[in-house]
Amino acid sequence: MELYTTLESILAAPSSTEKIELFKHFYTAYLRGDVTQENSSSIRVFTHSSYHNFCTVIDPKEIVKRQKLGGVRGQIQLLHSIAHIEYSAIDLALDAVYRFRDVGDEFNDDWLKVAEDEVRHFLMIEALLKEFGSFYGEYSVHNGLFEASLNTMSLLERMAVVPRYLEANGLDATPLIISKLEPLKTNPMVGKIIQALQVILDEEIDHVYRGDRWFRVACERENIHPDVYFEIIERHYPQSFPRKVGINCEARVSAGFSADELKRISLVLC
Numbered sequence: 001m002e003l004y005t006t007l008e009s010i011l012a013a014p015s016s017t018e019k020i021e022l023f024k025h026f027y028t029a030y031l032r033g034d035v036t037q038e039n040s041s042s043i044r045v046f047t048h049s050s051y052h053n054f055c056t057v058i059d060p061k062e063i064v065k066r067q068k069l070g071g072v073r074g075q076i077q078l079l080h081s082i083a084h085i086e087y088s089a090i091d092l093a094l095d096a097v098y099r100f101r102d103v104g105d106e107f108n109d110d111w112l113k114v115a116e117d118e119v120r121h122f123l124m125i126e127a128l129l130k131e132f133g134s135f136y137g138e139y140s141v142h143n144g145l146f147e148a149s150l151n152t153m154s155l156l157e158r159m160a161v162v163p164r165y166l167e168a169n170g171l172d173a174t175p176l177i178i179s180k181l182e183p184l185k186t187n188p189m190v191g192k193i194i195q196a197l198q199v200i201l202d203e204e205i206d207h208v209y210r211g212d213r214w215f216r217v218a219c220e221r222e223n224i225h226p227d228v229y230f231e232i233i234e235r236h237y238p239q240s241f242p243r244k245v246g247i248n249c250e251a252r253v254s255a256g257f258s259a260d261e262l263k264r265i266s267l268v269l270c
C-alpha cells in the first residue's frame with residue numbers, strides 16, 4: 001500500500017462508510033509500518049468536497065438558524081452541524097499529509113493521528129444523530145472548511161488557518177454550547193451530547209497544539225516571525241481580532257498560544 005495514492009482514494013471516497021472503512025484499513029497498515037512512500041506522484045487539487053454528492057451545500061448565509069437547544073429539532077441541528085465539522089476535519093487532516101510531502105514522518109504521524117481522532121468524533125456524533133432518527137446529509141451544509149483548504153495551499157497558511165484559527169475557534173465555542181446544554185442534562189440525550197462534546201473539546205486541544213508546532217516549523221523554514229499569523233488571519237478572515245468576547249484561555253494556552261498572541265486575539269484578558 002502506497003501512502004499518497006491511498007490518501008487520494010480516501011479523500012475522494014464518495015460516502016462516509018467507504019471513507020472510514022478505507023481509512024481504518026490504511027491506518028492499521030501505517031501503524032504496522034506496511035505503507036510505502038512514493039513522493040513523486042502528482043498532487044491533485046480537489047475541486048469538490050468529498051460530501052458534495054450526499055449533502056446539499058448552500059451559502060452559509062442561507063443556513064437555517066438553529067432552533068432552540070431545548071427542543072429535539074435544535075439538538076438534531078446542533079449534532080448535524082458538528083458531524084459536518086468532524087467529517088470535514090477528517091479530510092483536512094488527511095489533505096495536510098497528502099499535500100505537504102516534504103515535511104517528514106513526524107508531520108505525517110501527527111496528522112494521521114488527528115484524522116483518526118476526527119473519524120472517532122464523527123462516528124460518535126453520527127451515532128447520536130441516528131439515535132434521533134436522523135443522519136449526516138439530512139440538512140444543508142456550508143463549504144467553509146473545504147474552502148479553507150483550497151485557500152491555503154502552503155504549509156504556513158494551512159497550519160495558521162486550519163488548526164490555529166478554525167479549530168482554535170472551536171475551543172472557544174464548545175464550552176459555550178456545553179453551558180447552554182447543562183441546564184437540560186436530565187434529558188438523557190442531552191447528557192450524551194454533553195459527554196460527546198467534552199471528549200471533542202479535550203481532544204481538539206491536542207489538534208491545535210500539533211498545528212502550533214507545525215506552524216512554527218513552517219515559520220522557521222520560511223525564516224519568518226510567527227507574528228505573520230495575524231497577517232494571514234486578517235487576509236483570510238478580516239477583522240477577526242481582537243475579539244470583544246472572552247476566549248477559552250486555558251485551552252488556548254495548552255494548545256501553544258503565547259500570552260502576547262492572546263492579548264492580540266481577545267480584548268478580555270486571559
Ligand SMILES: [Fe+2]
Pocket residue numbers: 086089117118121200204
Ligand atoms: Fe474533531
Ligand SMILES: [Fe+2]
Pocket residue numbers: 089114118167204207
Ligand atoms: Fe480537530
